[in-house]
Amino acid sequence: MIWVNDSLVDSTAATVSVLDHGLTVGDGVFETVKAVDGRTFALTRHLDRLTRSARGLGLADPDHDQVREGVEQVLRANPLPLGRIRVTYTGGVSPLGSERGTDPTTLVVAIGTATRRPDTTAVRTVPWRRNEHSAVVGLKTTSYAENVVALAAANRAGASEALFANTAGQLCEGTGSNVFVVLDGALLTPRLSSGCLAGITRQLVIDWSGAEEADLPFDVLDRADEIFLTSTLRDVQAVARVDDRELTTAPGPVTLKAMAQFAERSADDLDP
Numbered sequence: 302m303i304w305v306n307d308s309l310v311d312s313t314a315a316t317v318s319v320l321d322h323g324l325t326v327g328d329g330v331f332e333t334v335k336a337v338d339g340r341t342f343a344l345t346r347h348l349d350r351l352t353r354s355a356r357g358l359g360l361a362d363p364d365h366d367q368v369r370e371g372v373e374q375v376l377r378a379n380p381l382p383l384g385r386i387r388v389t390y391t392g393g394v395s396p397l398g399s400e401r402g403t404d405p406t407t408l409v410v411a412i413g414t415a416t417r418r419p420d421t422t423a424v425r426t427v428p429w430r431r432n433e434h435s436a437v438v439g440l441k442t443t444s445y446a447e448n449v450v451a452l453a454a455a456n457r458a459g460a461s462e463a464l465f466a467n468t469a470g471q472l473c474e475g476t477g478s479n480v481f482v483v484l485d486g487a488l489l490t491p492r493l494s495s496g497c498l499a500g501i502t503r504q505l506v507i508d509w510s511g512a513e514e515a516d517l518p519f520d521v522l523d524r525a526d527e528i529f530l531t532s533t534l535r536d537v538q539a540v541a542r543v544d545d546r547e548l549t550t551a552p553g554p555v556t557l558k559a560m561a562q563f564a565e566r567s568a569d570d571l572d573p
């Protein structure tokens with residue numbers, strides 16, 4: 302069962318227009334929210350980011366009560382031990398070009414099964430750059446084709462995530478995750494000015510572990526003592542290989558501590 306605009310419908314009947322601006326030009330924003338045993342994690346932060354992303358595109362503010370209602374109904378109709386809820390909010394039916402129409406926005410809330418990630422993973426660096434000067438920097442838009450291409454390249458190389466530099470050659474983020482490194486005992490993550498998304502997990506890890514934001518050259522990946530990824534579905538996940546470089550002791554001590562802190566604090570408060 303999927304929520305479309307204002308009602309729950311069977312997945313076979315859940316449709317939006319072929320002229321929806323989200324479909325034709327990627328004029329939309331989204332959130333992925335984790336749900337454990339039918340209960341969401343950090344939903345308020347996700348809704349706030351959905352609004353920030355929508356405003357960045359010039360879309361009307363999404364109605365949080367309506368999104369919450371959709372999330373609740375989708376969770377109730379699809380009981381899952383670990384679910385990934387996808388909230389998609391687009392410009393609605395529009396002309397065929399980049400200009401947006403005047404029709405109402407489209408809201409879809411869907412859920413899929415998720416599996417718990419392994420504690421360690423491999424990542425692949427990719428030659429394509431994040432543009433920290435982009436008109437949509439920091440917005441979680443549905444224009445994710447660059448991420449599709451980069452993630453496929455990483456997967457072909459046996460990695461579960463691709464890591465991007467930005468146009469200045471600094472470490473930025475993954476296709477769907479933020480990155481942290483340990484250098485001389487200090488836990489560091491790229492600043493938002495690198496062009497990375499303001500990940501919700503990233504911010505919680507900063508708040509809970511005392512990690513610092515920094516400008517980091519991309520080649521920090523060649524010498525960092527530890528590396529980990531953060532995202533809604535990865536939580537904190539240690540990196541055991543970057544390209545051909547093995548980090549044989551992953552998860553290292555700093556990563557293990559961040560993992561434990563995240564597990565404990567996120568269990569204590571489901572909407573931090």
Ligand SMILES: Cc1ncc(COP(=O)(O)O)c(C=O)c1O
Pocket residue numbers: 333441474475476477478479497498499500501502503531532533534
């Ligand atoms: C490009 C990008 N960076 C980082 C993240 C991690 O953000 P969060 O921790 O809010 O899931 C995501 C998440 O989905 C993302 O799409």
